[in-house]
Amino acid sequence: MTATNEWTxxxxxxxxxxxxxxxxxxxxxxxxxxxxxxxxxxEGPWVDQGEVVPFSLExxxxxxxxxxxxxxxGIPSIAYTEGRCAGGGTxxxxxxxxxxxxxxxxxxxRDYAIDDFDAGxxxxxxxxxxxxxxxxxxxxxxxxxxxILRDGAAALGWQHDESPRWMSYPEGGRAVDGQRQxxxxxxxxxxxxxxxxxxxxxxxxxxVMSGGAATSAQLSATATGVDQPxxxxxxxxFVCGGAIQTPAILQRAGLRHRVxxxxxxxxxVKLAARFDxxxxxxxxxxxxQVKEFAPGISFGGSASHPGLVALSLTDNWREFxxxxxxxxxxxxxxxxxxxxxxxxxxxxPGVRDPIVTYRLTKRDRALLGQGLARLALLMLEAxxxxxxxxxxxxxxxRNRADLAKMTAAFAATRASVMTVHLCSTAPMGxxxxxxxxxxxxxxxxxxxxxxxxxxxxxxxxxxxxxxSVMAIAIRNARRFADERAG
Amino acid sequence: xxxxxxxxxxxxxxxxALLSVDLPALPVAPRRQTVSFIxxxxxxxxxxxxxxxxxxxxxxxxxxxxxxxxxVISLVTKLPIPLLAEYPxxxxxxxxxxxxxxxxxxxxxxxx
Numbered sequence: 001m002t003a004t005n006e007w008t009x010x011x012x013x014x015x016x017x018x019x020x021x022x023x024x025x026x027x028x029x030x031x032x033x034x035x036x037x038x039x040x041x042x043e044g045p046w047v048d049q050g051e052v053v054p055f056s057l058e059x060x061x062x063x064x065x066x067x068x069x070x071x072x073x074g075i076p077s078i079a080y081t082e083g084r085c086a087g088g089g090t091x092x093x094x095x096x097x098x099x100x101x102x103x104x105x106x107x108x109x110r111d112y113a114i115d116d117f118d119a120g121x122x123x124x125x126x127x128x129x130x131x132x133x134x135x136x137x138x139x140x141x142x143x144x145x146x147x148i149l150r151d152g153a154a155a156l157g158w159q160h161d162e163s164p165r166w167m168s169y170p171e172g173g174r175a176v177d178g179q180r181q182x183x184x185x186x187x188x189x190x191x192x193x194x195x196x197x198x199x200x201x202x203x204x205x206x207x208v209m210s211g212g213a214a215t216s217a218q219l220s221a222t223a224t225g226v227d228q229p230x231x232x233x234x235x236x237x238f239v240c241g242g243a244i245q246t247p248a249i250l251q252r253a254g255l256r257h258r259v260x261x262x263x264x265x266x267x268x269v270k271l272a273a274r275f276d277x278x279x280x281x282x283x284x285x286x287x288x289q290v291k292e293f294a295p296g297i298s299f300g301g302s303a304s305h306p307g308l309v310a311l312s313l314t315d316n317w318r319e320f321x322x323x324x325x326x327x328x329x330x331x332x333x334x335x336x337x338x339x340x341x342x343x344x345x346x347x348x349p350g351v352r353d354p355i356v357t358y359r360l361t362k363r364d365r366a367l368l369g370q371g372l373a374r375l376a377l378l379m380l381e382a383x384x385x386x387x388x389x390x391x392x393x394x395x396x397x398r399n400r401a402d403l404a405k406m407t408a409a410f411a412a413t414r415a416s417v418m419t420v421h422l423c424s425t426a427p428m429g430x431x432x433x434x435x436x437x438x439x440x441x442x443x444x445x446x447x448x449x450x451x452x453x454x455x456x457x458x459x460x461x462x463x464x465x466x467x468s469v470m471a472i473a474i475r476n477a478r479r480f481a482d483e484r485a486g
Numbered sequence: 487x488x489x490x491x492x493x494x495x496x497x498x499x500x501x502x503a504l505l506s507v508d509l510p511a512l513p514v515a516p517r518r519q520t521v522s523f524i525x526x527x528x529x530x531x532x533x534x535x536x537x538x539x540x541x542x543x544x545x546x547x548x549x550x551x552x553x554x555x556x557x558v559i560s561l562v563t564k565l566p567i568p569l570l571a572e573y574p575x576x577x578x579x580x581x582x583x584x585x586x587x588x589x590x591x592x593x594x595x596x597x598x
């Protein structure tokens with residue numbers, strides 16, 4: 001491993017990559033293997049898999065931005081999370097994998113005029129990614145919380161399937177035996193093997209621009225007790241800080257054309273369901289997903305640590321709180337929607353963090369209500385004794401009659417809405433009225449600045465976006481390398 | 487183990503009072519430890535929301551001194567005023583997540 005949080009190397013490189021998540025790590029591997037001198041800067045620490053319990057508060061402390069307490073302001077506000085560690089979000093997310101839908105690829109190509117954006121090419125890259133990350137379904141026994149989703153959907157005749165994950169399993173292994181094949185285990189070691197270097201626990205304060213080109217990056221150390229401002233010069237820079245940090249970095253550098261104006265997310269609402277047996281697996285998430293109403297609404301399962309179960313009950317603690325002592329019998333599920341709303345990310349001079357806002361449309365709010373009601377129905381069909389919806393003044397749901405009361409009581413403004421899928425804050429394509437970069441991530445108005453992460457996706461794909469991000473990042477990195485080779 | 491809060495900030499005072507109401511049987515030591523956790527998390531929030539939370543905290547603290555913390559808790563937890571209503575929600579969310587992850591056998595009233 002050649003990642004370090006102490007600056008000992010030369011302060012120049014050919015290609016600087018800001019961020020080491022799904023976009024940054026893949027970019028680093030492709031460019032280093034093509035012979036480029038690559039330096040990766042990561043704001044967070046390197047944390048090996050297994051050092052912290054998945055989905056725990058300790059993990060939030062060490063690997064999430066702001067300890068996981070981040071919010072897009074709005075009515076309602078939407079809580080979101082960002083990874084802040086080597087490997088970015090791939091180290092902390094659920095590891096579920098979905099190829100970009102061909103309909104989404106066609107829509108992006110058409111509406112944003114993206115050149116050479118062929119579904120066949122992208123899906124071919126997805127096959128490479130799947131091999132690298134050992135994407136597969138669970139070979140052995142599923143968790144009970146996962147089977148509940150499958151059983152409920154089957155009882156209702158709703159379409160459902162198992163989402164593959166980027167996990168490795170022992171032969172015939174159970175769901176809980178999987179080992180996450182995140183960026184610190186796959187693309188980052190590949191990049192290091194090809195000569196890439198990585199500096200962790202350093203935050204990019206500013207990209208210095210001169211005459212339409214970025215000339216240097218000013219960094220400051222984030223590790224406690226380390227205070228060593230650093231300036232790095234480079235020929236080209238890839239900004240891969242994710243859909244919130246990337247637009248803020250560009251805006252601070254004076255690159256503002258269509259940057260940060262079109263944040264897209266998959267908003268989710270949640271419920272906890274109680275069964276007459278132990279169903280809770282604290283450190284894993286269900287892999288079955290219900291796609292009957294996709295792409296508008298999808299259902300899945302969430303992490304269900306006892307702390308997260310308590311969190312899901314807080315909106316109606318007096319009525320629901322008693323259930324917390326039975327947390328082994330509870331699991332948390334979500335309804336996610338494909339939103340038509342959009343948000344803003346805006347860097348503010350003199351303030352470290354950008355302000356993030358998001359506005360749900362009337363249709364989005366209605367869809368969240370429909371999603372929650374259908375999810376509750378599925379839980380009842382799966383045998384739930386009680387369902388606890390996560391919105392203020394929600395009734396306890398024990399039967400179909402209660403469902404009607406729940407539907408009547410629902411208002412998105414009372415709900416605990418959250419998301420983990422953020423994208424589209426620097427969309428790609430040749431349609432300059434809609435895009436911040438060209439078809440391969442090069443930022444409009446800059447000669448040597450590229451974006452290569454979730455910010456490029458023209459909108460939220462309706463499925464877990466990591467495969468889309470990785471495929472597009474690899475495509476763009478190869479284009480960059482080919483242009484310089486030929 | 488996290489050091490207990492000394493209730494030196496407006497938010498810590500409100501959080502301590504709110505937890506006393508929500509979880510009356512939670513002993514003082516874990517309650518203060520939970521308040522300390524909440525304080526730390528708020529300190530790490532992004533700049534603008536952190537400023538907003540602190541501003542609301544100061545306002546609520548002033549109101550609590552004028553009208554009594556119990557009345558203010560009752561008011562801010564019931565009135566559906568955007569942003570203000572998010573304040574007790576944020577505190578409860580952080581507190582309950584911390585308590586049940588740290589002490590999973592905690593009872594509904596906070597008894598341990």
